[in-house]
Each structure stands twice: as structure tokens, then as C-alpha cells.
Amino acid sequence: xxxxxxxxxxxxxxxxxxxxxxxxxxxxSIEIDAQTYRHDSLIGAPAVPEKMGLNSFAQLDYTxxxxxxGIRYEAYENALQGYDARYNGQGIANKYLRFADSTIDVTVxxxxxxxxxxxxxxxxxxxxxxxxxxxxxxRLKYNICKGISVxxxxxxxxxxxxxxxxxxxxxxxxxxLNELIPHWDTIKTKIILGGSFVSNYQVPDNTTYNVxxxxxxxxxRISINNGGFSFYSEYAYKINDPSVVNNYIYKPGQAxxxxxxxxxxxxxxxxxxxxxxxxxxxxxxxxxxxDLDINYLPTLPRDETYQLAQIYPYATQPNGxxxxxxxxxxxxxxxxxxxxxxxxxxxxxxxxxxxxxxxNLNDLNTNRLGYSVNYFGxxxxxxxxxxxxxxKHKFSPKxxxxxxxxxxxxNKDVIQQEVGYQIVHCNIGIFDGYYRIASSNTLHxxxxxxxxxxxxxxxxxxxxxxxxxxxxxxxxxxxxxxGNPIANQQIHxxxxxxxxxxxxLRVSLGYGKTRSGILCVGGVCRQIPASDGFxxxxxxxx
Amino acid sequence: MKxxxxxxxxxxxxxxxxxxxxxxxxxxxQVKTMDGSAFSTSKFSNNGKPIIIDFWxxxxxxxxxxxxxxxxxxxxxxxxxxxKIITISVDDARTMAKVAPFxxxxxxxxxxxxxxxxxxxxxxxxxxxPYVFIIDGNGQIVxxxxxxxxxxxDKLYDALKKVAKx
Numbered sequence: 001x002x003x004x005x006x007x008x009x010x011x012x013x014x015x016x017x018x019x020x021x022x023x024x025x026x027x028x029s030i031e032i033d034a035q036t037y038r039h040d041s042l043i044g045a046p047a048v049p050e051k052m053g054l055n056s057f058a059q060l061d062y063t064x065x066x067x068x069x070g071i072r073y074e075a076y077e078n079a080l081q082g083y084d085a086r087y088n089g090q091g092i093a094n095k096y097l098r099f100a101d102s103t104i105d106v107t108v109x110x111x112x113x114x115x116x117x118x119x120x121x122x123x124x125x126x127x128x129x130x131x132x133x134x135x136x137x138x139r140l141k142y143n144i145c146k147g148i149s150v151x152x153x154x155x156x157x158x159x160x161x162x163x164x165x166x167x168x169x170x171x172x173x174x175x176x177l178n179e180l181i182p183h184w185d186t187i188k189t190k191i192i193l194g195g196s197f198v199s200n201y202q203v204p205d206n207t208t209y210n211v212x213x214x215x216x217x218x219x220x221r222i223s224i225n226n227g228g229f230s231f232y233s234e235y236a237y238k239i240n241d242p243s244v245v246n247n248y249i250y251k252p253g254q255a256x257x258x259x260x261x262x263x264x265x266x267x268x269x270x271x272x273x274x275x276x277x278x279x280x281x282x283x284x285x286x287x288x289x290x291d292l293d294i295n296y297l298p299t300l301p302r303d304e305t306y307q308l309a310q311i312y313p314y315a316t317q318p319n320g321x322x323x324x325x326x327x328x329x330x331x332x333x334x335x336x337x338x339x340x341x342x343x344x345x346x347x348x349x350x351x352x353x354x355x356x357x358x359x360n361l362n363d364l365n366t367n368r369l370g371y372s373v374n375y376f377g378x379x380x381x382x383x384x385x386x387x388x389x390x391x392k393h394k395f396s397p398k399x400x401x402x403x404x405x406x407x408x409x410x411n412k413d414v415i416q417q418e419v420g421y422q423i424v425h426c427n428i429g430i431f432d433g434y435y436r437i438a439s440s441n442t443l444h445x446x447x448x449x450x451x452x453x454x455x456x457x458x459x460x461x462x463x464x465x466x467x468x469x470x471x472x473x474x475x476x477x478x479x480x481x482x483g484n485p486i487a488n489q490q491i492h493x494x495x496x497x498x499x500x501x502x503x504x505l506r507v508s509l510g511y512g513k514t515r516s517g518i519l520c521v522g523g524v525c526r527q528i529p530a531s532d533g534f535x536x537x538x539x540x541x542x
Numbered sequence: 543m544k545x546x547x548x549x550x551x552x553x554x555x556x557x558x559x560x561x562x563x564x565x566x567x568x569x570x571x572q573v574k575t576m577d578g579s580a581f582s583t584s585k586f587s588n589n590g591k592p593i594i595i596d597f598w599x600x601x602x603x604x605x606x607x608x609x610x611x612x613x614x615x616x617x618x619x620x621x622x623x624x625x626k627i628i629t630i631s632v633d634d635a636r637t638m639a640k641v642a643p644f645x646x647x648x649x650x651x652x653x654x655x656x657x658x659x660x661x662x663x664x665x666x667x668x669x670x671x672p673y674v675f676i677i678d679g680n681g682q683i684v685x686x687x688x689x690x691x692x693x694x695x696d697k698l699y700d701a702l703k704k705v706a707k708x
Contacts, residue, residue: 025566029667059667063569100570102582114659117635124634124660127669149580176579190577225577228646232639259639268647270640298636303601327640329647402603434607434692442692467691504563504667504686523636539688541667542562 024064029504029541031127032056035080036533043491043530044516046081052533053080057093057127071095082519082528083130086160093158094125094134105141110134113153115172115196118296119236119255120217120281123157129521131290134158135168147180149173157283157292164292166283170198189226195219200283200294209248209368215241217253217281217295230270232259236279236295242368243285246278246319249370253278255297256375266331272300273324277356277373280318290524299523300325301351301386304406306430307479308450308461312410314353314384316523320373321383323353342394349388355381355414382423385409397436404430412455416518426452440470451483458483474498479515491515504541510534565682568595568675569665573630573655576642581655583662586677591624592705593677594698596652597668599632600644604690605672611695613650619699623706627652632663632671674698678705 033055037048054077061070075090076083096109112134114122125132137155144150150173156163174194178184197218204213219236238253254277261270281295299316300323327349332339357377361369387407394400406428412421431447448461460482465475479493495512516530570584586593596612598605612619612627619625629652631641638658645654657663666675676685676698685701687694 025563025569027563027566027569027665027667029669031669059664061665061667068569112660112664114635117638122635179579190579192578223578225642228643230577230639230642261639261643263643263646265649266647268643270643272639296635298634300636303637305601305603329644331647331649436692438693439696440691440693444692467693470693470697473691501687501689501691504688506688539669541669541686541688542564 024062026060026062027542028058028060030056030058030539032536032538033080034537035531035535037081038532040513040530040532042488043493043513043532045513045530045532048081050078053078053083055080055083055087055127059094066101067097067099069095069097079130081531082526084160087130089161091161093132093161100141103143105139107139108137110136110158111139111153113139113151113170114296115151115170115198116194116219116221117232117234117257117298119234119257119279120196120198120219120238120295121153121168121170121172122296123294124296126521126524129290129519129524129526131293131524132158133293136163137168145180147176147178157294159284159287159292164283164287166200166202166292168198168200168283168294170196172196189224192223194221194223198281198294200281202284206242206248206285209242211242211248211285212240215239215281219255228263230259230261230263233257238279238281241278241281241285243280243282244288245280245282246370249278249364249368251278251369251371253281255279257298266333268329269327271324271326273322274298274300275322275356275375276316276318277320277375278318278370290526297523299323300353301384301523302327302349302388303520306404306428306432306446306448307463307477308448308459309388309404309406309428309430310520311450311459311517312408312412312424312426313518313520313525314386314410314523315415315518315520315525317353317383317414320356320358321353322356322375322378323351323384325349325351340393340395342400345390345392347388347390347392349386351384351386352382353384355379355383381411382409383411383414399433399435401434402430402432404428404432406430421455424452424454426450426454440467442467444475456481456484456489471500471502472498473501477512481515505539507536507538509536563667563683563686565684567681568677568683569662571661571665573657573662576645576654576656586628587681588624588626588679590679591626592679592702594625594627594702595666595675595677596627596629597632597657597663597666597671597673598629599671600637600640601633602671607692608672608674608690608695609650609652610648611692612698613648613652615695615699616651619702623702625702625706629654630662631656632660632668634658676701676705678708 036052039047057074059072072094074093076087079087094110098107123135135155139153141151152171154169177191199216204211217238221234224231234257236255240250242248256275259272282292297316301314330346332344334343357374357379358371389405391403410424428450436442444465446463450459460480463477467473475497484490493513493515497510499508513532672690674687678684
């Protein structure tokens with residue numbers, strides 16, 4: 001590991017000091033997020049001994065022709081509450097050297113890669129979530145001929161400031177039929193086929209179970225597009241992979257994904273379906289949560305963006321789930337009766353995620369297969385149901401609004417691994433308005449209400465935000481848990497923010513209380529504890 | 543500590559010779575077309591006229607507001623400056639399949655690509671979206687802006703006019 005670091009560093013320096021220096025381009029970005037913490041037992045904000053936290057990174061990339069190299073320095077002094085404390089500290093978290101031309105692309109060092117939808121391999125960096133499962137090793141991409149490309153990866157995954165125990169190896173091939181077959185490039189129907197294989201090796205050192213050292217997974221995919229019609233499907237299979245996540249059962253894993261849709265100007269309809277069974281795939285069989293994920297299981301429900309709609313967000317259940325999602329978007333034309341002068345946009349989406357239809361095999365003392373699955377059956381146990389209807393309307397060049405209604409059923413016991421809450425039903429109404437006072441003066445205001453008889457009861461939310469001139473902005477928001485069944489928990493969580501934006505620089509400063517909650521990006525989530533204090537955020541790139 | 547010194551040394555040594563993103567060429571990486579084919583960013587071109595590159599996502603409300611606002615004026619902008627707008631969706635595997643239907647339904651006339659593995663985002667140092675770049679007729683990045691508030695499209699237009707005049 002240290003050797004690789006040294007080699008990469010040396011190569012980096014030699015690239016920088018190579019001849020055609022003036023042609024070189026250096027790019028970078030910096031992000032700093034800091035927060036102070038005040039103990040507040042009422043909202044559940046813990047006493048943080050160091051009183052503040054700071055997450056930051058600086059990325060530096062140097063490109064000179066076909067060669068590029070980069071490093072990322074990260075500092076967590078200490079990591080913000082809600083991020084894993086194992087991030088505490090600082091150092092070079094990512095470094096790479098890459099050579100790429102039109103046929104070959106080689107990377108040595110840390111890299112991010114995805115095969116297909118990521119069902120068996122996706123290494124990515126999500127700073128906001130604190131997820132970085134980059135692979136430290138070697139990646140090779142090669143375009144064999146027009147229409148056929150392959151890539152191979154090998155290495156260890158990042159595990160906070162160290163690396164995971166397993167060696168991840170993977171190959172992926174893709175065939176673009178329209179590019180490969182003569183004269184097919186003019187055909188309107190575009191077909192792409194792909195296949196991949198990934199294997200993880202970890203010393204089989206478990207003392208209780210006879211675990212496999214090599215765990216292999218394979219996936220195949222097809223994508224067909226024709227004008228407004230699109231179809232994508234992928235299937236993945238993983239051999240037995242007993243781990244902490246699946247309670248050391250020997251059942252193979254499977255995942256199936258289907259996405260299809262039709263669209264034309266002013267109308268689109270898409271349907272997705274999926275089934276995931278025992279598909280947690282990590283490069284260490286003892287890892288939990290978001291640690292050392294080799295693959296990514298895309299979930300179906302929409303990413304909610306409004307504050308109260310984020311109280312009950314869905315997270316993919318890697319041990320098993322099946323679901324469908326359908327979305328219809330329609331624009332009522334401009335100058336029509338309902339469309340008004342500027343048109344009205346309608347968006348309706350329904351998603352339903354249920355448990356797999358399983359039968360317990362009661363074999364934990366024998367074969368340890370755990371359970372069997374009827375993939376064509378439907379388990380009545382709801383994990384998540386969501387119906388969202390959104391209406392967007394512009395009244396005049398000065399005023400536009402978005403109305404949203406959400407009806408949701410959320411299996412808190414399963415999704416948050418709690419006991420005794422069962423399924424929380426809630427209804428949410430949202431009004432989001434923008435009123436332009438002058439060219440660079442717009443008042444943005446939101447009113448939201450969440451109604452539920454369960455859990456923490458009803459919530460209300462109000463927000464006003466305004467930009468002044470072309471660079472400054474300020475906002476005020478209040479999230480009020482007025483329906484909490486416990487009287488002293490009927491708390492106002494207010495925040496005041498202000499900031500400055502210019503070109504690539506954005507700085508914002510805030511003060512207020514944040515409720516405890518869950519932040520999700522793409523079905524991957526992390527807990528955010530309640531907090532009370534100042535926050536500062538800065539991003540800049542150059 | 544040693545690492546910090548090493549980093550500072552690198553920064554100092556590199557900075558002497560190299561320049562930042564501004565006035566540099568668009569980095570060459572592979573993105574995907576809406577039907578999933580690989581496409582090199584080195585092929586982005588507009589016959590010597592400016593290009594706007596806009597990073598967005600189907601789940602990003604300010605991004606959509608910005609692209610809508612630009613769309614209302616796109617014909618006029620094209621007439622006056624010859625600009626071409628290229629959108630890069632940062633949607634990942636979860637929402638990627640929704641990008642093409644979303645785009646078509648909107649009736650946007652922009653050239654559009656996907657960046658599911660974040661290669662182009664990382665190369666362009668894009669951490670959050672929306673993020674907009676103006677590329678001049680020589681293929682150099684001359685202006686960039688992060689986030690969107692109502693009225694920012696006017697700033698973009700002003701910057702674009704200056705670039706087109708050069």
C-alpha cells in the first residue's frame with residue numbers, strides 16, 4: 001500500500017515536472033462544512049465534548065494531454081455529528097495516475113467505477129452521505145473495436161482511513177450493436193448488451209462457519225431505445241455469501257431490474273419494477289451499514305426534495321424487497337383553458353415496495369439457506385407506499401408555484417430497524433411559490449404540512465428565502481412538530497441562513513436547530529442527530 | 543504533517559506552471575448519450591461559437607427551474623450569440639432511466655448526455671448542481687457558476703454576450 005502511494009506520488013511529481021508544462025491544466029475544488037454544537041436535551045442534541053465539528057476536502061487534478069493525476073486531501077476535525085467517527089483525522093484519501101487515449105484508459109491508484117446499473121459493482125463518492133467506497137488498485141478500459149469495449153478492475157476498497165480486507169476483481173464487457181454491425185448505425189432502434197463478473201476474495205477466517213473465500217457475482221443487461229420508447233433490464237446473481245448482514249446464511253442472491261417508458265413532447269410515462277434478494281455484497285463479510293459496499297441496489301421511489309416529505313424516506317432493503325413504480329408527466333399546453341398562458345405541468349408518481357414472498361426453511365442448524373422465495377408471489381407486508389401528485393403553474397413572468405400532495409405508508413420498524421412503530425401513514429401538502437420582485441430579487445416561500453396520527457404526529461413547515469442583488473441571499477425557516485403527542489416535544493426547529501454566491505464560490509452561514517432525521521441520496525441513507533448551533537459551508541472550485 | 547508539507551509543495555510547484563479551470567480546455571472523459579452509447583467530451587463542438595454546459599438532475603428543482611428559464615429564451619440566445627447548450631445529467635443508476643422521458647416531455651431543445659459514473663463531474667470539479675459553464679469559441683472554459691436563484695439566467699446571458707462578442 002505504502003509502495004503504491006510512493007510510486008503514485010513520484011509519478012505525479014514527474015508528470016508535473018515533465019516537459020510540456022505550460023500545456024498542463026490544474027483544476028481543483030475545496031469544500032468546508034463546519035458546525036458548532038450546543039447540548040439540548042429537549043430536542044435530543046447530544047453534548048459534544050469538542051463543541052464543534054468540521055468536514056472538508058481539497059481535490060487537485062492535473063491534466064497534461066493523455067496523462068492526468070490527482071489527489072484529494074480530507075480533514076475531519078472531528079467529523080460532523082452523524083458521520084462515522086472513524087473518519088476523524090486528516091490525510092490524503094485519494095490519489096491516482098491515469099493514462100487515457102481513444103482506445104486505452106489505465107488508472108493506477110484510487111478510482112470510481114460502475115458496471116451497468118451497479119447491481120454487482122459500483123464504487124462511488126458521496127461526500128454528503130460520507131460514502132466513499134473507491135477502489136485502490138488498477139483499472140483498465142479498452143475499446144477492442146468500434147462497438148465493443150471491455151473494462152477490468154482490481155483492488156481494495158476504501159474503509160475510512162484504511163482499506164477493506166477483500167480483494168475486489170471485476171470485468172465488464174459492452175456491445176453496442178448499432179456501432180458494431182455495418183449499416184446498423186442508421187437504424188432507429190438502438191441496442192446495447194452488457195455483461196459483467198465480479199469476485200471478492202477474503203481469507204475464510206470465520207471460526208463458526210465454513211465461509212467461501214471467493215464470492216463471485218455475475219450480471220447481464222440489455223438496453224433498447226427507439227425514439228420515444230425505452231427499455232432497460234438487468235439481472236444479477238451472486239453465489240452464497242454468508243455475512244453479518246444476512247446472518248451468515250448460504251442462500252445465493254439475486255436481483256432483477258426493469259425500466260421501460262414512452263415519451264413525447266408534453267407527455268411521458270415510465271414504469272419500473274425490481275426484485276432484490278439477499279444482494280448485500282461487501283468486500284468484508286463482517287462489514288455493516290454503508291461500509292465496503294461493492295455493489296449498489298438502486299431503489300425505486302422518488303428522492304423527495306421538500307423538507308417534510310423527507311421525514312420518512314425510503315432506504316433500499318438489501319436482504320430483500322420487491323417493488324414497482326409508475327410515473328406520468330403531462331403538460332397542459334400553453335394558451336389552453338387549463339394550461340393558462342404559460343402551460344401547466346402535471347406529475348403523478350406511484351411506488352409500492354413490499355417484502356419478498358418468502359418461506360422460512362428453519363434450517364439454521366443444518367443447511368443455513370434461511371428461506372425460499374416465490375418470485376411470482378406478493379408478500380402483503382408493506383415496506384413503503386408513496387403516491388405523489390405535483391402541479392406546476394406559472395401565472396405570470398413574476399409569479400410561479402408548485403403544489404404537491406403526498407400520501408405515504410412507511411414501515412418504520414423495517415426501514416429504521418426500530419420496534420413497535422409498524423407502518424406510519426401520513427399525508428403531506430406542499431405549496432412552493434416564487435415571486436420575482438425585480439430582476440435579481442426573488443422571494444421564495446414554502447408552506448408544508450404533514451398529517452399523521454402515529455409516531456411524532458403532525459408537522460408544519462414555513463420558509464421564506466430571498467436573493468438580494470446578484471450575489472447575496474438570506475432565508476428563515478421553521479419546522480414545527482405541533483402534533484407531537486408529548487407536550488414538551490411540540491418544538492419549533494427554526495433556522496436562519498445567509499450567504500454569498502459568486503461564480504464557483506458559495507458560502508453560507510446558518511444558525512438554528514435541526515431535528516434528528518435521515519438523509520438519503522439514491523436510497524442510501526445516514527442518520528442525522530438533532531443539533532443546535534451555527535453552521536458554515538463553503539465550496540469553491542478553480 | 544509530512545503529508546501537508548508534501549501537498550503544499552505540490553500545490554506550489556504545480557501552480558507555477560499550470561493554470562486553473564478558467565481558460566483551460568474541457569477535460570476529455572467519456573459520457574453517455576441518451577440511448578446509452580459512449581461519447582467523448584472532446585467531441586463537444588459548435589463551429590467556433592460558444593457552448594453552455596449545464597449540470598442538472600431530474601430530482602433537482604433549481605436545476606429544472608434554470609433549464610426552464612433558459613428554454614424560454616433559448617431561440618433568442620441562439621439568434622444573438624449562436625450558443626449551443628449541452629446538458630449533463632448527474633442522475634445515477636436509480637433515476638437515469640427517467641432522464642430521457644423527462645427531457646422529451648419537457649420539449650427542451652438542448653443537446654443532452656448522461657454522466658452516471660460521475661467522471662465528467664469529477665473532472666469539471668462539480669460537487670453540487672446546478673452548475674453552469676460557458677465555453678468560448680476556442681473551446682476554453684471562460685465562466686462558471688454554481689447554484690441557481692431566480693434571475694441567475696440574466697447573469698448567464700450577460701456573460702454569454704460578452705463571450706460571443708470576443
